[in-house]
Amino acid sequence: MVDQALLAQAKQLDVAERVELISEIWASIDADMLPVSSADKALLDRRLADADAAPLVGSSWQDVEASLRGRAG
Known part of the structure; x- marks a missing residue:
């Protein structure tokens, strides 16, 4: 359960x-702590294969993050 006082402060x-707080919290979670189903693993494998096949399609995370931060002011 989320501490309501803490949530109110975050809001x-x-x-x-x-966004920075969310990023810091997400970075604090060890990947081994998150369960990944076999279906999710298969989906990730397909997406990695697609990315390897066409590495220049889409935007990098750095570009997306910079764009979002720019919109946030």
Whole structure:
């Protein structure tokens, strides 16, 4: 259960600060802590193969993040 006082404090942050907080929290989660089903693994394998086959299609995470941060002000 989420601490409601903590959640209320987080909601008072501006958007850029909330995005940064989310990023920090996500980075603190060890990948081994997250369960991944065999179906999810197969999907990830297909997506990795697609990315390897066409590496220049789409945007890098750095470009997407910079764009989102720019919109947030």
